[in-house]
Amino acid sequence: MNAQILQLVKERSDITLSEAVTDSHLYSVFQPIYSFSNQACIGVEALVRGRTKISGKALSAYECLQAPDGVSKADYARLINRMHLINWKETKLPDSWLFLNLDFENVTSLNEFCLGDLLSELEIKGHEVVVEVVESEIKDEALFERLIYILRELGCLIALDDFGAGHSNIDRIWKAQPDIVKLDRQVLLEATKSMRSQSILRNLTQLIQQAGSISLLEGIETESQALLAMDAGVDLVQGYYFARPDAYLNTVEKGQRCIQQTTESYPAYVAEKQFVKQIQKKGYETLFENFSQLESLNCLEEEMKKLSSLSFVKRFFILDEFGYQISEEDEAAIKGAMDILKKGKGLCWKNRPYFTTAMQKHNQVCVSEPYRSLIDMQLCLTVSKTIEFDSGQRYVACFDVFYHDKSIETVQISV
Secondary structure: OOOOOEEEOOHHHOEEEOOOOOOEEEEEEEEEEEEOOOOEEEEEEEEEEEEEOOOOOEOOHHHHOOOOOOOOHHHHHHHHHHHHHHHHHHHOOOOOEEEEEOOOOOOOOHHHOOHHHHHHHHOOOHHHEEEEEEHHHOOOHHHHHHHHHHHHHOOOEEEEEEEOOOOOOOHHHHHHOOOEEEEOHHHHHHHOOOHHHHHHHHHHHHHHHHOOOEEEEOOOOOHHHHHHHHHHOOOEEOOOOOOOOEOOOOOHHHHHHHHHHHHHHHHHHHHHHHHHHHHHHHHHHHHHOOHHHOOOHHHHHHHHHHHOOOOOEEEEEEEEOOOEEOOOOOOOOOOOOOOOOOOOOOOEOOOOHHHHHHHHOOOOOEEOOOEEOOOOOOEEEEEEEEEEOOOOOEEEEEEEEEOOOOOOOOOOOOO
16 A cells, blocks of 8 residues: 555544545544443444545545545555544444444455454454445355355454345345344335334344344434334334434433433333224224124125125125135125136135134134235235134134225324
């Protein structure tokens, strides 16, 4: 590396590049990352910031990361990482991680990474560093696997960044077996729009955890988003709501107070969700109010046929105690549906939650999560209840109802 082109400034190891190359002045900032279970900051992500030396104008992240003419990309990345490691070592919290971004894009050789040399030089233990890998930058799978192996040999943890963005590939989790998976902010933004998107966030979080990784949700900017993250079961959180990036970690305590506030507010958040859900469920319970007076399967089918004319009901069907459909489809209810999949008597629904839950919770009305029906390929909910006649025969009566994705900004208690 040309020492005349790149030089370290002693004050907090900021980087100044000679004016012959550029007038940029770069420095480190650190954004805290928090754990709900620990109720504390467990690490920080190192970010590069910059300004022009003459005017003091702030530089964009893209500008900061562009290697100047005459400096290789590998040398430039090494210099920035050295700056981050030195500054973090001076200001770090006890027993905490440094999340460090390594640029995997266009990497062609293992020699382009010198992290081991830096850790040794600065006497930083490998297990204190979490290396962030941006999923979209992974091009050469074989090289990527070798890089991961070397980083693990150093003791570093691996974080898969930006998971859930448009380019995401679930294969990455199986192959890299990352210690941490960072969910992209776009997943959070979608989850703030509707109840169904909240379920997707929860399912993604569970998938990450079941794969043996820790989940981290970034980009949290409001208390409601923090509560949503906690409700989804996310392990770690990061965002402006807790703390903005700061050179000296002055924002850590503010973020810990926000974590505590979120935790204290969570029971009320859950109680309100349950209250709204119960009100919505009561609307569906009215469908079954007169079923206790029925004496036979024919009477049940006739009563359900009458109720299927209600505007919010798509169709009805009856299952035997083994999960097989014993009622025919109403032709009007399936008008326009595709004919590829069979419809009517004999269909097997024994593995569906609306059947298994109804059989387990005798005499209770059960409401399924939204799903796409195999009958008409449209989103719906299934409302079900076990019906038992005096003869001892048991059936599960089911109504498919139209599903309208509910905005979380509006409490909707109607069916």
